[in-house]
Amino acid sequence: MSKTGPGLSDIAAQAGVSRMTVSLALRNSPRILPETTERIRKIARELGYSPDPRMAAAMARVRDAKKKELQPLAWINANSNRNAFSEYKWLSPYIDGAQEMCHELGYRLDEFWLREPGMTERRLSSILSNRGIRGVIVTPTLPSITHLRLDWRQFASVSLENAILLPRLHRVVPDYYYNIMLTLKMLRRLGYRRVGLCVQQLEARRSHHSYQGALRVFHASIPRTERTAPLIFRPFDFGEFSRWLKTQRPDVIIGHHSRMVEWLSEAGLRVPEDIGVAHLSLDEDCADWAGIWQHKRRIGAQVVEQVVSMIHNNRTGLPDLAYETLVPGAWRHGWTLRKRE
Template sequence: MPEKPRVTLREIAETAGVSRMTVSLALRGKGKISEETRARILKIADNLGYKPDPELGKLMSRVRASSSIPTHACLALLTSGPTRDAWKRYVTERKYVEGSVARARSYGYQVEEFWLNEPGMSHSRLGKIIWSRGIEGLIIAPIQGKLAGDDPRALKFDFDLFSAVEISETVKDPDLDRALHDQYTSTLRVIEELLALGYRRIGMVLERALDRRVNGRWTAAFARFQIYREPDRLIPPLILPEADRDAFRAWHREHHPDVIISVDRFGLRMIEACGLKIPGDVGYVSLDLDGLPAEYSWISGIDQNSKQVGASAVDLLVGAIQRGQRGVPELPVRIEVTGTWRPGKSTKPQGKRRRK
């Protein structure tokens, strides 16, 4: 009678809805796993008829005994910018990394940072160094710097060696699996909230490079609103290469918006420079509250839930590693995380909402 196939960690993991790493830790009594989860996994393993492979166990014991340095599953975090720590200046990006590290830890992985702009280090050579260290997963943080012209933002790694995922979408080549904030839906949510407050002349002021970083999703959502909801009150968005007080003043004088949607302090600087009061003269909303300094905690806007974006990137990456998926995917996957509306004192009710 043929011998019944041995039950694998993958089968247990799929049945339990956890990673193979979690199953391995549970079976060995290791790691920071709740007793409830450990007991559930052990019960599933028993029901499936799992039996440890004694030969594999002996082999792993010999491997551990022969190494004086403890081994840890590790993922590589690829950061960029003019300096090694440039990305840390931005709260949104720090939260991406915090979310990534926390989620990686829950799978049993450590995260090690590598700087893409290391002097004298090509991407190809850096990739070989990462691979030689036994790292099989790459988390690519948003590329620092403004996007200009047709810059492809190409990474020249040998991606056939790795599973890889990008946070955001600043890398244009190759087209990888990505986790990002749902900028389009968040913009529509902001507009709905402003309409509910009674605002009717809604304007948008953006830095061109920032809108390019999100692939035009902010302006696309704004255009949709104006075409389908407010064609009789159309205010063209003011998209500028840099803050320009004179251009803003002329636009404001012509269109008289009663509220302005912007990002970071880009619109705020020009509003303040022109002597306008918020919310008395004009309301103000930020599409990324993390981009504002602490003194602007009173601003209404969108919490992009950036930690969850980072965590979702690791979910994608670990899934690819477990499937043995390497290289550039034929059909890249996107996970978009929903933002949360946070009301503040920079917007206020405008009186009774008129019926459409």
């Protein structure tokens, strides 16, 4: 027995159990049978055992450290619909992928709705700071916002797609140029000749006009008789759409909107018998159509991975030079295109 008093080893020797069993019994662990716990505690009293409060506190801290406490990352939602990331199929894969990566890395997503009544950018900065949140993810919105004035000095921040114009943050985005060039190549292989681009102005802007640029490059390699002018709409106008169909005479249209087939049906055209459709962002939105699978889950996961890396390296504040990580999509066949004869 130690000169400073009996210890766990002394109790274990007399009780005929291990030191760990004694430790668990003295903490009333449910892993030890009640009768064993009572016997060990009786021996401890008889030996005059008294725990060292400093050692007990230190061990409590060690045990707490072993409990995995997920660290928060801020997911900034500025959509007019508070539940956009659960209700909009075209957005939900981003947050699903981000949450999966958070779980893998020991983090969690805390969503903040920027349009909450009384919420301001200054107040949001204060909330994030008070909650000890060091990582911020800025997400795509409808309607779009151009500026976000947080106290960026405190945070490691990454933008999902080109969510805001200013400030310029590191971004993880679909490779728009690659995706549309892949689409145009696949459509040519399937025998389509007059490809009509039909996208909302917001999507054209988010792509930094890569869609229109790629289309011009593509047009340079085909006969003039097969070229069509793109329709960039804001907002959608069915009359304008009908006139575009009549003047440009596309045999296939490509775009982002999930109602393209519906619009063509209203115009008296059958898909794919009369005209084909290729979607440039299929993920969970129009999954059985033909077009590009953008890998939105992977984009969401990559955003989290970059933010966490920045936190680990204490890289907070606005970057001197914002980098863009491009994620290429993959072509998928679907019912909206006719099979190659």
